[in-house]
Amino acid sequence: MRSILHVDMNNFYASVECLYRPEIRHLPVAVAGDPLNRHGIILAKNMIAKHLGVKTGEAIWEAKQKAPKLVTVPPDFAKYLKFSRLARGILYDYTDQIEAFGLDENWADVTGSLSIFGSAHDIAELIRKRVKDELGITVSIGVSFNKIFAKLGSDYKKPDAITDIMPDNFKSLVWPLPASDLLYVGKATSRKLTSIGITTIGGIANCPKDVLCRKLGKWGEVLWLFANGLDTAPVRLLGQEAAVKSVGNGITCPRDLTADEDVQLVFTVLAESVAARLRDYNLKCTGVEIQIRDKNLYYMTRQQKISRPTFLSSDIIAAAMQLFRANYRWFYPVRAVALRGINLVTADTLVELSLFEDESKNLAAENLARTIDGLRKRFGHDSILRASSLLDRNLTGFNPKEDHTIHPVSYFR
Amino acid sequence: MPRIELDIIVEHRKDGLALPKTIIWDDGRCFDIDRVLDIRKAAATKCGGIGIRYICRIKGREYKIFDEDGKWFIEQ
Secondary structure, eight states, rough: OOOEEEEEETTHHHHHHHHGGGGGTTSOEEOOOGGGTOOOOEEEEHHHHTTTTOTTTBBBBHHHHOTTTTTEEEEOHHHHHHHHHHHHHHHTTTTEEESSSSSSSSEOGGGGGGHHHHHHHHHHHHHHHHHHHHHSSSSEEEEEEEEEHHHHHHSSOOOOOOEEEETTTTHHHHHTTGGGGGOOOHHHHHHHHTTOOOOBBBHHHHHHHHHHHHHHTHHHHHHHHHHTTOOOOOOOOOOOOOOOOOOEEEEEEEEEEEEEEHHHHHHHHHHHHHHHHHHHHHEEEEEEEEEEEEOOOEEEEEEEEEEEEEHHHHHHHHHHHHHHHHHHOOOOOOEEEEEEEEEEEHHHHTOOOOOOSSSHHHHHHHHHHHHHHHHHHOOGGGGGOOOOSOHHHHOOOOOOTTTTOOOOOOOOO | OOOOOEEEEEEEETTTTTTEEEEEESSSOOOOOOEEEEEEEEOOOTTEEEEEEEEEETTTEEEEEEEETEEEEEEO
């Protein structure tokens, strides 16, 4: 049997901010984006704000109605990255099998260290104490024999707590929990499960597998395995990073975009970043995906192929604009856009050359892009810019490549 | 409690150990550290910050001095 810990830093962003500002610790605190740039939603909140009903993702004004004394602080991602790195450093003292799930959550497989440190619970206790002493923030830890139950354990009791979920107690501990607590049971799945009378994790576990499969497809079996504690996914070893599947950037614009030209400006900045990151990874994309959110938060996503693998921003912009023009009808102004390079291949993949196009132009463009990368590395991002980005600095004055990039992660990689 | 950032004289040993020797107050007064009692990573929960904590004895009283990425501060 494996011994797996899931270490979850409680209210991560808010805890870090409270550590640095003792004067606001006794008040409801929320870390929130900048309302002037229209990023004004709650990113994290402390326990006091949580008890007052403040929720992650709601607008600041909504939160202030529930908690009039709410203190909002701007996020400082550099600080959070530092804390995340330090916390992981502590875990690495106990095992080399650590897998991050976002900035504030980590799985650690300590099976191999039990003979040195004692039981998994003892190791969890050591980690909890050390994080509290050394970083001044609390963690909740789930101790179990698979990753899914370990994660449930860390959610079971918060903050500053350890929950053991073992083969002899998981039925009494896990099965009464609502089905939506299980990883990958979201709104839609939850609704489907309710329609066949399943509301708890135990319900999923005791339901015949084929019934679930008929209702949910292949996810049915996955969830059934999860609920019965039969998940066998390993905790990845240090350095076993998942291969990059797509490279994307997006932004909620400081003002609504009202014309194709505006959208092109923003796409240009995003494409520059996407293209530069592709070059960093030595990858090319063979497809482009755009995501558009309009003023009324209607959301659409479209993708298309590119005829030749590319890491050039000009190709990506062209494809993105083509997609946009073909699909967006301008019923409402656009609020947020995102751009991704998809279907990635390594940059030195062999390509079929065209008889009718001048390939040397393409080579020259690739060399130019590498040169610009070099210039930016030495003299800073703003040392060389597209002239079009000066048309409206309000819209283009951001640098998605070097401003924070925090990637959402998937359990299945 | 405010966090007071310090000018400080530190002895860096060849084995990597750093020992604070003298703290220099903003008004120019210097205080020698008589003895370092404890060195470990810790959070300064009272004034906010994390780093390496040196518990030091200065003129018979104990103070906690922190090194946060090369910036030193004292928690009284």
